[in-house]
Amino acid sequence: MRMESSTPTHFIRRIIEDDLARGRYPEGIHTRFPPEPNGFLHIGHAKAICLNFGMAAEYRGKCNLRFDDTNPEKEDMKYVDAIREDVRWLGFDWEDRLFFASDYFARLFEFAIELIEQGKAYVDSMSAEQIRQYRGTLTEPGADSPYRNRPVAENLELFHGMKDGEFGDGEHVLRAKIDMQAANLNMRDPVIYRIRRTSHYRTGDAWCIYPMYDFTQCLSDALEHVTHSLCSLEFEDHRPLYDWFIDNLDTPARPYQYEFARLNLEYTVLSKRKLIELVEDGHVDGWDDPRMPTISGLRRRGFTPESIRDFCERIGLTKSDTYIDAGVLEHVIRDELGASAPRRMAVLRPLKVVIDNYPDDEEELLDAANHPQDPAMGTRKVPFSKVIYIERDDFMEDAPKKFFRLAPGREVRLRYAYFITCNEVIKDEQTGEVLELRCSYDPATRGGNAPDGRKVKGTIHWVSAKHGRAAEIRLYDRLFSVANPDRGEQDWKAYINPASLETLDHCLTEPDLAPAQPGERFQFERLGYFCADRDGRQAGKPVFNRIVTLRDSWAKISNR
C-alpha cells in the first residue's frame, strides 16, 4: 500500500521553498529538462524528468523541454521524437514550451559578439593539441595563449570569418578570457565556439560554428527565464563558469544552477555509451529490449509511468553517490500491479493431468474472480474439462513435507475448480521423464470448497487442455550477473548475464487471454505480472513479457 507519510523533502525542495518564502519569484519557479538528442532516455533521465517537472508542478511553476543540440555530429531527429514520446509517456507536459538550443544559435552568436566587444573573449588560433598543452594540469597552472591579447577588432573580424565559413575545422576557436591560472580547469579560458562543417539535423548548413555546452546551457536557461537549473553532480565544477557568463552578459534573467547525484541502479548500466554498445553488439534486441533500463525498454517490459514516478520518489534526492537496490524497482511495479492487474491463469511449462473420474465429454464454466481483493473488477468464466495442464513445478514425485503442491497420493485444490488427488504417475520408460498424471477429483468440491470442511494446503493453477490457447512467454532476468558491473575487476561486458532471456514456446493460457492487446498487463496467478508484447501480432499467437515475478517465499525455503 502506498501509505505515504508526508512527501519526502529534499534539498532542492528546501531551496525552492526558501526562494519562494523570500518572494524571489513572484511569477513562479521555472525549470527545464535539457537532454541532448543523441540517444534514448533511461531510468536515470526519469529521475531528472520527475524532479524538474515534479518541482514545477508542485510549486505551480513551469517546466520546459529543451533539446540541447549543439553538437551536430551526434544528434538526430529520431532521438528528439523518441525523447518527446518518453517524457509524455511518463506523464509530463511541457505545453507550448518545446525548445531547441539550436533555435538560439543567432542569439548565442550575438552574446559571443558582446563578450568579444567587452574584451572578454578572443579567437585562439592554436591547434587543439596546443590548447591542451597550454591548459596545464590538475596541479600545474596553465599558460596564456599567444593569441590571448588579440585586439577586439581583430577578434571580431576573425569570429565573423569563422561564422562565414572562411576557415576550416579546427583553424580557430573562440575562447572566454577568464584566468589561465585558475585552480578550476573549467575557468582556464574555456572554448565556447568551434568550427564544425557538419550538417546539423535542424539547422542544416546554416551554421558552421557551434557553441559549446557551457556557453549554451546558462544562456538558454536565461533566455527561457529558467529560475532553477537542475543538473547532475559532474557539473558542479562548471557552476562558476555558468555564473561567469550570466554575470558578464546582459541576459534577460538570472538563473541559478543546482546539482544532484545521478542514479545508479544495480544489475544494469546507465551510461549512454554502454547502452549503445549493448545494442550495437547485439547483446540485446534494440533500445526497447525489455531488459534495457531505457524508458522504452521498461515500457515494453510492462512497467507503468506511475511505477517509475513512484520509484523516482522513493530513491530520494541528495548529493551522495548511490547505488539503488534492484529490489526497489521490482517493488514499485509489484505494488501497483498487485492492486490493479486483472488475474488470469497461464501455465508456463505444462504437465498433462487426466482426471479419470471426470466424464469424458463434459465441460463446464467456472467462476473466477478477476481480483481477490477488488470485487468491482468482476468475475469471468474459466472452462474446465477432463484433461488439464498444470505447472511442472507444481508436481514432485518425492515431495518433502513442506511441499504443499501435488505429489503421489496428495490432494490439492485447482484454483476456482475442484480438489484433485494424484493416483498415478506415468513416465517415459526410457528417460524416466514424467509424462502425465492420473488424478481423481471430488465433485463435491466444485468452486474450491469441501462441504465436509476438509482443508488442503495447496492451491495450484491450471488450464483446460481442450480450451487452452498457445502462447509464447518471455522470462527476463537481470541483464548483468553482478550488482555493479562497472566496479568489477573485469571489463563490464564480462558480467553480462547470458541467461537474461528465456523464451518459453509451449505455454498455455486460459482462453480469455487470447485477444490480449499489446501493452495489456495481467497477473498470471502464482507466477508474476505479464505484459502482452507487440510481437504477438506477427507470431499469430500472443507473446507475453514477464514484468516481474511474484514474491516467492517457497523459492526461499526450497533453496535452503
Place this chain on the structure above:
RNA sequence: AGGGGCGUAGCCAAGUGGUAAGGCACAGGGUUUUGAUCCCUGCAUUCCCAGGUUCGAAUCCUGGCGCCCCUGCCA
C-alpha cells in the same frame, strides 16, 4: 598549486545542539482458494575515525581517513 563534492543499517534516506523518522531488503508470527496481497513484530546504545567545546553533539570546532568528479574544439 590543485580544485569541487560526498561519508547515518545490506541498499536508499530523514535529521540543522535536546537524546537516531520512513522505505526497500531481511527474519519471525497472523489472515488467506495465489507459498501472492494484507496485518502485526523484530532489525543503528549510535551516525567514517580521533580529539575538543557543551549540562547535552550525527548536528559546532580541530585534525585525520575513505570514496566520487574535473586536464574534449562532448554534453
